[in-house]
């Protein structure tokens with residue numbers, strides 16, 4: 241059994257194929273996917289997806305969607321978490337975090353707004369006793385600062401791509417790290433080194449569908465400008481991606497499935513309850 245700890249099943253790109261590909265994923269052993277929201281307008285779709293497809297979801301405002309968000313959306317998030325706090329499918333606050341690709345990075349109005357949304361959502365996670373699903377791009381140290389400041393000590397740093405020292409700091413803070421399609425590229429040497437060497441209990445598997453396609457779905461920029469669409473990533477790719485990581489680590493695939501499922505359940509305790517009560 242596998243868990244895809246990060247897939248945007250509600251994304252528009254997946255609409256036409258989502259139901260069918262979710263079935264393929266299930267047939268390949270992906271029992272559960274975590275569907276993180278990215279903005280207020282996606283909260284309902286994430287919850288509906290989870291209800292209709294036996295998955296779980298997270299509610300939050302993604303750093304890349306903060307620019308278009310209103311501070312009132314934070315009040316709306318609080319009300320939404322309050323209203324659904326007893327929903328067993330609601331397993332985390334996410335996707336929240338910081339993205340260092342804003343211009344300018346680490347200072348200025350755009351960064352400041354990201355930071356304020358991040359800290360406010362960390363406080364909501366703490367208040368509702370939920371772990372976090374984190375987007376951390378070129379911002380590991382700033383994310384750690386926020387986690388320490390608010391005292392959030394559970395969750396997943398999704399699509400992790402930091403240094404060995406930053407990985408250790410994330411683990412010391414009590415979080416696990418998500419690895420996905422990026423590990424399937426031979427050129428991703430530092431990331432593959434991390435995936436191969438981190439302690440086994442610190443890793444969860446994810447696809448980040450429809451984004452970050454594995455190497456076998458990747459369409460180059462040139463091919464895309466010539467009209468070939470990017471391959472669509474989703475939870476049905478999770479076992480193949482996880483097999484690459486298992487091979488990098490020299491471990492048996494089924495043992496890796498067991499290990500990473502246990503890690504995901506530890507990182508998202510309500511998901512464990514959900515699995516014990518509902519998943520077959």
Ligand SMILES: [Zn+2]
Nearest residue numbers: 246276335448
């Ligand atoms: Zn995401």
